[in-house]
Amino acid sequence: MELLSIDPLHPDAAAIAHAAELLRAGRLVAFPTETVYGLGANALDARAVERIYAAKGRPAYNPLIVHVASAELVSSVATEWPERAARLADAFWPGPLTMVLPKRSVVPDGVTAGLPSVAVRVPSHPVAHALLAAAQIPVAAPSANRSMMLSPTTGSHVARSLGDAVDLILDAGPTTVGIESTVVDLTSAEPVLLRPGTISLVQLEAVLGPVRRVSASSSDAARPSPGMLDRHYSPRAALFIASTAEVARQCANVQARGQRAGALVIDAPAPTAAITIRLARDAGEYASGLYAALHDLDDAGCDAIIVEQVPDGPAWLGVRDRLARAARSGGESGGGHR
Ligand code: TXA
Ligand code: MG
Numbered sequence: 184m185e186l187l188s189i190d191p192l193h194p195d196a197a198a199i200a201h202a203a204e205l206l207r208a209g210r211l212v213a214f215p216t217e218t219v220y221g222l223g224a225n226a227l228d229a230r231a232v233e234r235i236y237a238a239k240g241r242p243a244y245n246p247l248i249v250h251v252a253s254a255e256l257v258s259s260v261a262t263e264w265p266e267r268a269a270r271l272a273d274a275f276w277p278g279p280l281t282m283v284l285p286k287r288s289v290v291p292d293g294v295t296a297g298l299p300s301v302a303v304r305v306p307s308h309p310v311a312h313a314l315l316a317a318a319q320i321p322v323a324a325p326s327a328n329r330s331m332m333l334s335p336t337t338g339s340h341v342a343r344s345l346g347d348a349v350d351l352i353l354d355a356g357p358t359t360v361g362i363e364s365t366v367v368d369l370t371s372a373e374p375v376l377l378r379p380g381t382i383s384l385v386q387l388e389a390v391l392g393p394v395r396r397v398s399a400s401s402s403d404a405a406r407p408s409p410g411m412l413d414r415h416y417s418p419r420a421a422l423f424i425a426s427t428a429e430v431a432r433q434c435a436n437v438q439a440r441g442q443r444a445g446a447l448v449i450d451a452p453a454p455t456a457a458i459t460i461r462l463a464r465d466a467g468e469y470a471s472g473l474y475a476a477l478h479d480l481d482d483a484g485c486d487a488i489i490v491e492q493v494p495d496g497p498a499w500l501g502v503r504d505r506l507a508r509a510a511r512s513g514g515e516s517g518g519g520h521r
Contacts, residue, residue, distance in 0.1 A: 184347045186338065191215065191355035194310045202353055203317035206231075210350040211238055213327040213341045214314050216306040218279045218360045218380070219334040219474070220341045221250065221324030222349060223314075226260065229291035232323055236293070238348035241330040246296040247323040248281050248364070249303050252315035257282075260290050260301050260321050267391055268369055274390050277307035279360050280382050283368040294323050300370050310355045326363060327352075333418055333481075333509075336361055336474045361471035362501050367394070379500040381470055417509045418477040420445065420485045424510050427451045430491050437487040445485030447476055449493065458483045466498035473502060477509070 187198050202212045209231040212223045222238060224231035226249045236243060249260050254272040257264055261284035268282055286301035295301050306312065315322060326334040328344040335341045338354025365380030367387060375395045376384060387394050425433045427450055434454035437444035444457040449469070453459040460476040462469045480488050490506055493499050 184342070184345075184349055184352065186342060186352045186354055188338075189310055189353050189355050192309055194313045194353075194355070196313075198353065199310075199313045199317050202314055202351055203319075205351055206314070206318045206322060207320060209234075211235065211348070212314070213335075213338075213345065213349050213352040214311055214324070215308050215338070215353065215355040215358055216250070216279075216311045216324075217308045217358055218306075218362060218364050219336055219358055220327040220338065220352075221248075221306075221311070221322075222327035222341075222345065223250070223322040223324040225318075226294055226321040226323035227289055227291070229293050232291055232293040235323065235325060238345055239325060239328070239330045241325065243293075244296050245325075245330075246298055246302060247294050247325050248366075249290070249294060249301055250306055250311065250315055250322045250324050251303060252305065252312060253277075254305060256321065257284070257303050260287055261285060261303060262287050265369060267374065270390050271367070271369075271387075272305070274386075275382055276305040277312065278305075278382070279307075279364040279380055280304065281364045281366040281378075283366065283370055283377065285370055290321075300368070302366060304364055308355075308358070310353055314353070331417060333416060333474050333477055334363060336478075340474075340478055357475065359471055360467075361473055361475075362505055365501070367391075379504045381467060381501050383497045383500060385497045416474075416505050418481045418488060420481055421487045421511050422477075422490060422506070422509045423487060424490050424492050424506060427491055430454055430489050433489045437489070442486035443484055445480035445483065445488040446491070447473075447480065447488060448491040451491045454489075457489070458485060464494065466494075466496070466502060469493065469499075470502050473505065 281304040283300045327341045336358045365382040366378035368375040430451040431454040434444040434457040446457045446459040462472045
């Protein structure tokens with residue numbers, strides 16, 4: 184595996200050209216987007232796409248997002264560009280929004296897990312944009328982590344998670360948005376929010392009118408998006424969500440079992456002897472720091488991470504979704520839910 188440091192705002196043209204060449208040759212290149220790092224492969228090359236699944240240990244039923252340099256290029260992978268897609272693109276692209284559209288037959292089944300639709304996104308990160316422009320191919324890229332684990336928001340997160348399974352990592356330092364893109368399905372009459380992100384339901388509805396939400400608790404088979412497993416985006420440590428007042432007691436429970444506690448807080452005081460990371464009471468800033476904080480608490484050897492519950496507002500939907508998926512179901516830290 185090769186790791187190249189690259190300036191996030193003014194990426195070196197030679198490094199980009201090298202990465203683009205690897206992609207065109209069917210190799211795997213991890214690159215930063217504004218959300219998380221992606222593990223990229225030529226989306227039109229079935230064998231290259233297969234290597235993504237192998238590198239991640241990703242189940243074959245979980246489809247990938249295809250990245251293109253501009254909205255005009257969506258037509259290379261999708262058969263339709265409805266008016267509401269154009270409106271969304273005007274409002275949010277380049278940026279952390281993914282649209283699900285009817286797929287073109289040139290897109291291998293491996294990309295879409297056999298679905299008749301394809302997920303497409305135009306990322307805003309200058310490195311991602313330069314790479315897509317240089318490669319001149321659509322690039323399939325899931326988050327660049329082993330399946331089910333935390334998404335990477337730095338190049339070293341990628342290196343530690345995937346190691347030699349990836350041919351090249353373009354390391355541009357931390358990403359800014361921090362959680363995965365908002366995913367909207369536009370293949371039926373009523374748009375469906377498949378995965379909340381930092382672009383909120385309110386922002387989407389301002390452009391689209393009513394948007395249906397898929398409940399995070401509906402069974403996997405019943406979902407239009409087969410990869411949306413309940414348990415996902417998880418640190419190694421067990422993660423529990425606690426009210427502000429309960430954070431200290433739950434950390435003490437963990438310690439009483441002789442285990443190491445980590446705490447991720449907003450307002451709660453730092454619990455005694457727990458490794459504590461504090462994030463801002465601002466949904467955007469919190470999302471930006473969330474995965475790095477969980478990676479750090481994992482790296483510090485925490486057995487359990489107690490997360491202070493986040494606010495209720497619409498801006499926090501994406502963060503709440505990721506925390507709920509990372510959390511141990513229903514339990515509290517003393518309950519033996521590991
Ligand atoms: O921010 C992001 O979206 C990052 C960066 C790298 O762009 N990518 C990402 O990819 O999070 P991934 O593979 O970890 O998540 C993509 C999700 C899948 O879990 C799947 O549920 C949904 O997008 N998806 C992909 N294609 C779909 C389709 N045709 N229909 C419904 N859902 C789809
Ligand atoms: Mg992922």
